[in-house]
Amino acid sequence: MSAQKPGYNELVTVFRPANNQELILAKSLLQSAGINFFVKGESLQQLYPGVLFGFGIHTVEMQVAKEDAATATELLQELNTRE
Secondary structure (H helix, E strand, C coil), X not given: CCCCCCCCCCEEEEECCCCHXXXXXXXXXXXXXXXXXXXXXXXXXXXXXXXXXXXXXXXXXXXXXXXXXXXXXXXXXXXXXXX
């Protein structure tokens, strides 16, 4: 096991939005709770504007620091229960 670099946080995926509306809601929930996040794949969506979320390499994932994962998962729980 290697030592972590100062300022390094291990990120874990807590949410995969199905569309832009879910992404906006999830961002808002995490921001209001003061949880920093990273949206993996968000910039890729801009390269192919006609391609929707969730298709292979175009999947978007919201990631947070490992220590914030439980809180973030709880906040995003309602968004994760899609039908």
